[in-house]
Amino acid sequence: MSLVEVTGLTHSFGDKKIFNNTEIKLFRGDKMGLTGRNGVGKSTLINILTGIVIPDEGYIKWNPKVTYGYLDQQAKIDSDITVKEYLKGAFDYLFKTEERLNDVNNRIAKCKDKNELKKLLEISGECQNMLEANNFYAVNSEIEKVAAGLGITAFGLDTPVGRLSGGQRAKVMLAKLLLQNPDVLLLDEPTNFLDREHIEWLAKFLISFKGSFIIVSHDSGFLSRVVNCISDIEFYTISRYNGTYENFMRQKEQKAENYLRNYNYQQKEIAKLQDYINRNIARASTTAMAQSRRKKLEKMEKLEKPVTAVKPSFTFQYKTISRKPLLKVRSLEVGYTEPLLPKITLTLRAGQKLAVTGFNGIGKSTFLKTICGIIPALSGSFRYEPDVVIGYYEQENVWEDPEKTAFSEIKEEYPTMRDREVRASLARCGLRPEQVMQKLKTLSGGEQAKVKLCKIMLKPCNLLILDEPTNHVETVALMSRL
Ligand SMILES: Nc1ncnc2c1ncn2[C@@H]1O[C@H](COP(=O)(O)OP(=O)(O)OP(=O)(O)O)[C@@H](O)[C@H]1O
Ligand SMILES: [Mg+2]
Structure with a gap:
């Protein structure tokens, strides 16, 4: 069963078509790169998966047992708490269990009733097991590991969140997300606010990550290291390619070549038919043939003209200046x-x-x-x-x-x-x-x-x-x- 699937997805912003009856499925073990040129709809798809954008049409089904996390850079954080406190928030449920454990242990110390004591000891044991199973006693070292990996230690775990720069804030949010360790990570351009050494750390983290993820990144070197499948958005459609990024590039090139060949062939076919129809439709002896070709032409499933992406070309104007x-x-x-x-x-x-x-x-x-x-x-x-x-x-x-x-x-x-x-x-x-x-x-x-x-x-x-x-x-x- 898939972890999440979107089917029959159609969406536009005003006149701008983004998706046309397409679908995407994420399975356990998928480490998926989401690719496509600027403006094709990658961030929109992530927003659809998280429910931030409601598509015009389509059905989004998350497996109810699956947890997912994404980087919401707009999210409000209490600006007075320190980075460390904020990161500890990733383990809120464990800290609550610890509080409960302490409370139960206090009650055990005072308890005189045998039955009550038995019950309390059971609860205490459950809490203890839960904390141990989730590695609670390593929480601090876990936080320190991620903080060091993403370069947070460099600006300090005791810094109040309100004093962070945009990039630092994004890093801290990424750290919390990774610490929460959800089954599925949704990451939209996480390398934008990371330095080379932290990108390296994130790559290693993602390679050994046990869960699945969908990641958007314009850094193809990074993608090719961490993904095992690609979903590529083109012509309002999401296509899945299994295997490495290089494999995807090859297949995509091949597909584009095939499409272009078929398109050109069909255009020639259309021109030929049209020419025959024009020349023969009014002629009594051949009008029947011409009409049948016209029908054929009308019925033909026409391939859309391949759109080539607009390639930007930047030229900076130079104002001369002395050599000082x-x-x-x-x-x-x-x-x-x-x-x-x-x-x-x-x-x-x-x-x-x-x-x-x-x-x-x-x-x-x-x-x-x-x-x-x-x-x-x-x-x-x-x-x-x-x-x-x-x-x-x-x-x-x-x-x-x-x-x-x-x-x-x-x-x-x-x-x-x-x-x-x-x-x-x-x-x-x-x-x-x-x-x-x-x-x-x-x-x-x-x-x-x-x-x-x-x-x-x-x-x-x-x-x-x-x-x-x-x-x-x-x-x-x-x-x-x-
Ligand atoms: N609210 C909106 N109203 C109109 N157009 C929108 C709106 N939101 C997004 N778009 C347009 O939809 C398209 C898809 O946007 P999206 O942000 O999903 O692209 P992207 O693939 O993430 O691009 P990039 O690589 O630049 O991040 C873009 O052309 C964008 O201009
Ligand atoms: Mg985007």
Whole structure:
């Protein structure tokens, strides 16, 4: 029996079709990668499985004995509790059992009645067994193991949850989810907020995970290590491929080639029939033949034209600048109330390409935000050459007004641009025409990232400051431009 299955799934957002009478099944032992280009409906499917999105049509059936967990980054957490307390929440049921055990043991100490005592001892034994069976006495070391693996120890288990950065918060939520150890994990792009070493840890965790999972990730190297089957979304349909990611890629390529061959063959067939019909329908001697071919043509199940994904193409405009140092950073201290990092001193010259690396939450984004003037420096200084123009790409998909459309976001920044140019620029970054007029908040993660890149692309600048630009987006097109 499957752990979960969705059948007869049909869903649209307005005019945009996402699924058309398709299905997905997850079986015990499945370690499933969910793939498909940006905006195809991966996050939507996860939301359908968790009941956040109710599909237009379809039947979602979870096996009642199965527990599942997913990363809800919107979830509210009490901001006063510490990270450790929050993580301990994963074992709430065990702590409750421990409380009960203590209570029963107290009552045993005072109990005079023989029968009552017998009953209490039984309960005490049950509680004790339950705690032991669930490894209760190793809870703390379990928490520490996961916290170290995901790099939480680096920013401290005693930090109040309210003080965490977006990425740190997401990590802590992932840690709790893994500690809860449900039968099925649903993970949507968990590697986006992890550093290389923690991605490595997560990969190992997932490889040895006893349960099943569905995972979305644009990191194909990561996927190929952890999955044993793929569900790929294309043409509003979910197709399952068993075996490795590489095997899936091969099969998918083969399938696409076959489809294209069949499509081209059918198009030729249609053209031939149509031509015959046109030439013969009015001719008395051949009209019967022509009519029968017309019927054949009408009855033919026509293959839809294969849609090729819009390949984004990013070109950043360059504003020339003299060869002087572009940026001088001197003894700069960055942070909020206290410095996050030792004092930074560096000089950046024209043509230099600098990578900022380090653990998640250590202060990379804070450093970039400081030198972009978004948050104040704690001490020290930074100075740009006067004709430096910065193009800044912020890590998080946050918008001043998420109700705005992608079109107006660009148009307001560049009011002199013609409407057609605005549309063309967004298209070049990989947005489909219907998405241009869609509200920013309803665009998928990848689509939002493309709007942000488009904004930078239109501005002639000479210093790009990019904070994790490859999260969410197919990366090849971007890399060749940097
Ligand atoms: N509430 C909504 N209203 C209109 N369109 C929506 C809404 N929510 C999602 N969409 C659209 O549905 C499509 C599927 O979105 P979804 O977030 O599921 O894509 P995805 O496969 O997860 O993409 P990505 O790889 O970029 O994360 C996108 O084109 C998105 O713009
Ligand atoms: Mg998504």
